[in-house]
Every structure is written in structure tokens, then in C-alpha cells.
Amino acid sequence: MPEATGGTSSSERVADILLLFSDGPRTIGVTRAARELGLSKAVVHRILQSLTGRGLVAYDAASREYGLGPAAASLGSRALRDSDLRAVALPHLVDLRDRLHETATVSAKVPGGRLFLDQVVGAHEITMSVEVGRRLPLHAGAVGKCILAFSTPDEIDLALSRDLRAVTQATVVDPDRLRAELARIRADGHAASVGEREAGAASVAAPVLGRADVAVGAVSVCGPRFRLTDERIAAVVPDVVAAATLVTDALAGRATPGGPRRPAGPDSATGRSPLDRDGQSLTF
Amino acid sequence: MPEATGGTSSSERVADILLLFSDGPRTIGVTRAARELGLSKAVVHRILQSLTGRGLVAYDAASREYGLGPAAASLGSRALRDSDLRAVALPHLVDLRDRLHETATVSAKVPGGRLFLDQVVGAHEITMSVEVGRRLPLHAGAVGKCILAFSTPDEIDLALSRDLRAVTQATVVDPDRLRAELARIRADGHAASVGEREAGAASVAAPVLGRADVAVGAVSVCGPRFRLTDERIAAVVPDVVAAATLVTDALAGRATPGGPRRPAGPDSATGRSPLDRDGQSLTF
DNA sequence: CCTCCTCGTTCCGCCAAGAGGAACATCTGT
DNA sequence: ACAGATGTTCCTCTTGGCGGAACGAGGAGG
Structure with a gap:
């Protein structure tokens, strides 16, 4: 290892x-x-x-x-309070919730898993509430797959070589199928899940990227399946992706311009770009 | 040490x-x-x-x-979620709030300090909200002094030998005055504070005791000084003490009897009582 | 623009802190 | 009361890791 x-x-x-x-x-x-x-x-x-x-x-x-x-x-409440990712994402979550009326969440990647840092619950009477702070697997759910898709090949291999137990009946546990999904997620820039982690629920997630375009977390919108139909899922994708992009830019210190995502590469006069240090996460 | x-x-x-x-x-x-x-x-x-x-x-x-x-x-959200002390105290906090209309809190003792585990905020429009999870000193505020008063002599000596910086203008920083207060608190079974930790606030606290009658935490009621006058502080003391006693009993597994607090002593046929192990906290 | 200072990081040889197996003490379930 | 399992303690041997110092990269100030 x-x-x-x-x-x-x-x-x-x-x-x-x-x-x-x-x-x-x-x-x-x-x-x-x-x-x-x-x-x-x-x-x-x-x-x-x-x-x-x-x-x-x-x-x-x-x-x-x-x-x-x-x-x-x-320790934990301090960590939660200090989290840049959470602080930066929160206003965007509120914005997402106001526009889509569904619960919006931020998640962070931890070694071997992920966890919800915070949520802004939806405006409906029947709404979805996730469990903040619990460590969850990477292979189930839109957030997990999204984070995994934007991880290094080593991390993907490691995650897929584990047990891959089915969290619900809809969880994909076949490594090959998962790899195919991850490739598509990477190409699309977002992930969706219907009942993979929580039965009766659906969600859409987009990655928050750190150095070398490796995910440090994800933004997601989730709700009950009966409201989040396939059509509605497709409709909310642009909003989720936009929010995640804004969070990514804000985290990196860039003053949230409307411009396009900058490609990975050296960003100044230094010969070595600061992102090939060694895959450590920087801000969370 | x-x-x-x-x-x-x-x-x-x-x-x-x-x-x-x-x-x-x-x-x-x-x-x-x-x-x-x-x-x-x-x-x-x-x-x-x-x-x-x-x-x-x-x-x-x-x-x-x-x-x-x-x-x-x-880790932290898991710890908070699993806390027996918090879970056991919560209904009593709700009860306290409903009866007194002020914010009720539970705190836990940690080595060298204390922290609020949870709170049930008051019913008024102007209310008090404490910071859950932050480590706070033992020498300032009703909760801190209360926990310290019901600690072992070693712990008291250790705490009083520290810096004792003034958190507010009303914080008592003189070790001798503090010792006198602790003695009174121990005799009374409760502590009060007016603006010692948070200016403009007042609170009343009673200890939640573990083995050997050493505090594992405390229950408190707190609010703005203009409502918590000296008379009102005296009036709420019995409720706070009663709540803390109920929590203590529930934590120890005793089925919350109305009986008096049992004195420290061997509790069964064993020659050595299980409480002189060495001052470790058991349930938090 | 150069210099100095400071901070994070790395290297290496010596040594005491701690790993590990096994014995002991306790409790639980049958 | 017995048997099995679990938490705790003991003791010796050795290997993990401590510490001092050297290195390299920034950043502040002249």
C-alpha cells in the first residue's frame, strides 16, 4: 500500500x-x-x-x-466549525435550496470514505435530512460516486478492491460496472443516484475540486424519489454543477469569476506547479 | 503530575x-x-x-x-451523537426550559476543561445560546465552577495552579477566593454565576455525578442578566438541582427514584467498592 | 533585487520506549 | 459451579523512532 x-x-x-x-x-x-x-x-x-x-x-x-x-x-465540533469547505459552501446551499426547494448538502472526502459536512433542508413538508458527520462509503450514492470519480487512480483502485457491500438493493457492487459509471461521471462532471444509498431517495452531486482537480468533496441536492423524477434530476443538474464550481473557485481563493474552469497546470512563473506536491488535501 | x-x-x-x-x-x-x-x-x-x-x-x-x-x-459528531450524558439529559433540559422559559444546557467534563454538549434554547425572544463543543475553562462560569467543585482534590489543585486568565471583568482569578467558592458550592450542591464567563449573562448549574460522587458534567440554566435577577436565580435553583439529580441517577442506571442522593460508599458485597478504580470517567 | 531570518522538512545513529506473548483477574452465560 | 472469553498486568528483548543538525523554500525588509 x-x-x-x-x-x-x-x-x-x-x-x-x-x-x-x-x-x-x-x-x-x-x-x-x-x-x-x-x-x-x-x-x-x-x-x-x-x-x-x-x-x-x-x-x-x-x-x-x-x-x-x-x-x-x-475536537469534532471545532473541526466542523472551522471547515472552509463548509463555510464557503453554505451560502450556495441556501441558494440551491431556495431555487430547487430540495435539501442541499456539502460533503467532504475522508480517507476511505466521505461524510456530510452540512445540509440546508428543503422547503417541502416531506423533506430529506441526511446524517451529518457519519462516515459513508464511496461506492454508494451520488455524492460518493462523484467524489470517487474525481479521485486519483490509486484511490479508485483501493476503494473498488474493498468489500463493496450493498447499502440498499439498488447499490451497484460490481467493480466493472462501477468503473464504467465513474468514467461517465468524470466525463459529465456530475453524478446521479436513485436509491443507491437510501431507499426511496434520489440525489444529484457535483464535485468540489482541489489541487490537481482531485475532489476534496461534493455538493449535492437530494430528495424523495417521487419528486425527484428522472426529468427533474436532469433539470437540476446545471444548478448543482454551477454551485459546485463556484465553491471550488472560492475554496481556491479565486474571486469567484463567472469564467470557465481553468485547466490543471502551472499557475505562475514557478517552474514546478504547486499542485504536484503529493496528493494531500489542503483545505477542507 | x-x-x-x-x-x-x-x-x-x-x-x-x-x-x-x-x-x-x-x-x-x-x-x-x-x-x-x-x-x-x-x-x-x-x-x-x-x-x-x-x-x-x-x-x-x-x-x-x-x-x-x-x-x-x-469523530466528533459521532461522539456527540453517542453521548449517554447528552441523550439522558435532553428530556430534562426540555422540561427545564418549558418550566423556566430560559435556555437549559448539559456540559461534560474533559481533562483540563469542560464543554457544552447540548442546549435547549429559551422561549423568549431575547434568549441565550451557548457554543456547543468548544472547550471552556473550569474556573469561570457556573458550570465550570460547579464541575470543579465536585472534582477530586488533585484536579482542583491542578486547575487552580494554571494561569486562571479572566474571561470577563467579573471572572474570579484569585485561587483563594475560588477555593472558598468551591467549598460553598460543594456544600450547597449548586453554583451560580453572574457574567463570569459571558458578560451580561447569568446562570445556575448543578453537577451530574459519576462514581465516587465526582462530577462527569453539569446541567445549567442560563439567560440574560436582566431577567435572571438574584431573586429569580434563587428561585430556579431547586429545579436545576432536581434535574441534575435525575440525570445522575439515570446515568448510573438506577431507575430514577425520588429518593435521596445515595452517599459514596461500597455498593455491594465486594470488599473493594468499584469506585476506587482510578478517577476515570465511565459514561459521558 | 538581494539578504537574512524563519519555518517546514529530511537525514541518520544511538537507545530507551514499547511490542508481544503469556499469566492473572473478572465477569457472563449455561 | 464451571468454562470460556475479556480486560489487565508483567517482564524481557529489540526495533521503532527521538533528537540534533543540515537542507531548501519562502517572505519581510532594506
Whole structure:
């Protein structure tokens, strides 16, 4: 696997243990965590002790297991509050909602997944509300596929080599079909999904791009399938794409001009463009 | 300092770096972080590399510094969602708000501070809204003092030996005066504050207790000073204390009896009571 | 435009922090 | 009461990673 240079394996172990709580159950025991990460129980136990001491995890005496602690909550709300992507996107989400009357969302890419950063819920009585902050897979739903489509080949390969479990009955789990879809999404500049992640729902997503035109997140509009018909999905695409483009430009510091997306390339007199550093995300 | 047994210093370093972002500025450079934690730049850099690889922190190319990443946001919303303390307290907060028409809050204690887990805002037009998730000092405000008053002597000493900067003009920064207040709070079972943390505001807080009657958090009612006069503060105290007691009991799994608070002591046939483990919080 | 200062990043050899296996203590379900 | 599993602790050996210093890239100021 492409090891990030310079890191220490012990730090990564700590991060991995923390991230175990992002997806898994509320509380996790030492043995289970050790099994899941391929570490010894002693190691996991020591790390959990340290994290408990800092309040990042808490020990649940009843179940004799560990769960996230209050410091993690603090960290997270700070991260959410500080997010450039969220702050920049929010007015555009409001605009989208006002124009389309459906729920508009921003998502961020995280290693091995994605999550909703925020939403502006629709104006209808029956509306759609997503779960902000939960880590979701990349292969299901318009947002996930959209982010994946605008990722590096390495990331795509990695994501498609995973389990690819079906979230709903409509989830595409065949790698070849997914690759074909990703190619089309990349060509179109947007993605659509009908009930792939949430049954009875549909959504349209367009990527927010960072350096090297790799997605750092996505903007989407979603709602119940009975309102988001195929025709309506096609109708909202331009608005979603436009919003995502505006967010992309604003994130990059460009003063949101009406002009076309600039092609990837060196942007000044420097011989090396600043975007071939190494695929790290910069602003989120 | 009272070192938590069993932990590894490298894990604690990772946690410390993460927590640096809880209070400090949005982005922090390697040099500054290293200075602040007393570590070498190389160590900080390596850890940040690892955390970046896992999405917990993100590199900001513009400022050449690091900030929290999307995975941290995911972690935090999960922690908030899973919080027993928050879930258990919420209905009582609604009840408090309905009865008193002022904003009701729950807070959790984190090592070296506290944070609001949630709030139910008041019914008036001019109301008070606290910042959920931000880490706040223990020496300022009713909630902070209340949590501190019901902490172990070690924790109190540690908290009072810090800087004790004045958050507002009314913040008490004299350790001796604070100790006297803490003693009174412990005797009364509740704390009050007028503009100590937020100018123009007042609040009343009562502790939510865990094992060994050490506070894991607090319930509070807060509002603008012009409505929360001294008389009204005195009037709401019983409601706040009652709510906190109910939350304490519910958290401990006891089926919320109307009975008196049970005194600290061994609770079964075991020779050693389970509460002298070592002051770890259990449920948050 | 050049210089200096500072910051982030990288390199390398020495060494103590921590990995790991196994024993111990506890609790649960049958 | 027993058996299995889980969290916790112990102890020794070794390898991961600490730290000081060198490097390269910016940015501020002259």
C-alpha cells in the first residue's frame, strides 16, 4: 500500500483506533479492536489508556468496553466549525435550496470514505435530512460516486478492491460496472443516484475540486424519489454543477469569476506547479 | 503530575497534538506546536504526517500550517451523537426550559476543561445560546465552577495552579477566593454565576455525578442578566438541582427514584467498592 | 533585487520506549 | 459451579523512532 512518507506507525495506530469508532458500534472492546486492526491486545489497551487519560475515549464500566469521549466531541465540533469547505459552501446551499426547494448538502472526502459536512433542508413538508458527520462509503450514492470519480487512480483502485457491500438493493457492487459509471461521471462532471444509498431517495452531486482537480468533496441536492423524477434530476443538474464550481473557485481563493474552469497546470512563473506536491488535501 | 498508568507517552503525544486544535487557533504550525508541547519539531512533524494520512488533520498549503481534518469532524459528531450524558439529559433540559422559559444546557467534563454538549434554547425572544463543543475553562462560569467543585482534590489543585486568565471583568482569578467558592458550592450542591464567563449573562448549574460522587458534567440554566435577577436565580435553583439529580441517577442506571442522593460508599458485597478504580470517567 | 531570518522538512545513529506473548483477574452465560 | 472469553498486568528483548543538525523554500525588509 502507498505508505504516507514520514509518519510513524505508532501515531497511525492511534489514529486507526480513533477512527474505529467512526464507523463501528458505539463501544468497542480491547479484543475486538485488536483483532480488527491486527494488533496485540496489550498495544490496544495501552493506547486506549492514554486516550482515556486525555478524554478522547471513555471507558464504559457497564459493558467493559471503550467509546468516544467528550474531548472527541470537542475536537469534532471545532473541526466542523472551522471547515472552509463548509463555510464557503453554505451560502450556495441556501441558494440551491431556495431555487430547487430540495435539501442541499456539502460533503467532504475522508480517507476511505466521505461524510456530510452540512445540509440546508428543503422547503417541502416531506423533506430529506441526511446524517451529518457519519462516515459513508464511496461506492454508494451520488455524492460518493462523484467524489470517487474525481479521485486519483490509486484511490479508485483501493476503494473498488474493498468489500463493496450493498447499502440498499439498488447499490451497484460490481467493480466493472462501477468503473464504467465513474468514467461517465468524470466525463459529465456530475453524478446521479436513485436509491443507491437510501431507499426511496434520489440525489444529484457535483464535485468540489482541489489541487490537481482531485475532489476534496461534493455538493449535492437530494430528495424523495417521487419528486425527484428522472426529468427533474436532469433539470437540476446545471444548478448543482454551477454551485459546485463556484465553491471550488472560492475554496481556491479565486474571486469567484463567472469564467470557465481553468485547466490543471502551472499557475505562475514557478517552474514546478504547486499542485504536484503529493496528493494531500489542503483545505477542507 | 499524576500520570495515568499503563499509557504510552507516544500515544499521549498524539492526543496532545490533536487537543491543541481544540482550543488554539484554526491552524497551527509545526514549530509552534512543538514549542507549546515541549517536543522536537521532528516529532510533531512525523505525527502530523500520520494524522494527515488518516484525515484527522489537514495541511493548509496557503499558511503552511496544519488544521483539523474531516475525519475529526466525523469523530466528533459521532461522539456527540453517542453521548449517554447528552441523550439522558435532553428530556430534562426540555422540561427545564418549558418550566423556566430560559435556555437549559448539559456540559461534560474533559481533562483540563469542560464543554457544552447540548442546549435547549429559551422561549423568549431575547434568549441565550451557548457554543456547543468548544472547550471552556473550569474556573469561570457556573458550570465550570460547579464541575470543579465536585472534582477530586488533585484536579482542583491542578486547575487552580494554571494561569486562571479572566474571561470577563467579573471572572474570579484569585485561587483563594475560588477555593472558598468551591467549598460553598460543594456544600450547597449548586453554583451560580453572574457574567463570569459571558458578560451580561447569568446562570445556575448543578453537577451530574459519576462514581465516587465526582462530577462527569453539569446541567445549567442560563439567560440574560436582566431577567435572571438574584431573586429569580434563587428561585430556579431547586429545579436545576432536581434535574441534575435525575440525570445522575439515570446515568448510573438506577431507575430514577425520588429518593435521596445515595452517599459514596461500597455498593455491594465486594470488599473493594468499584469506585476506587482510578478517577476515570465511565459514561459521558 | 538581494539578504537574512524563519519555518517546514529530511537525514541518520544511538537507545530507551514499547511490542508481544503469556499469566492473572473478572465477569457472563449455561 | 464451571468454562470460556475479556480486560489487565508483567517482564524481557529489540526495533521503532527521538533528537540534533543540515537542507531548501519562502517572505519581510532594506
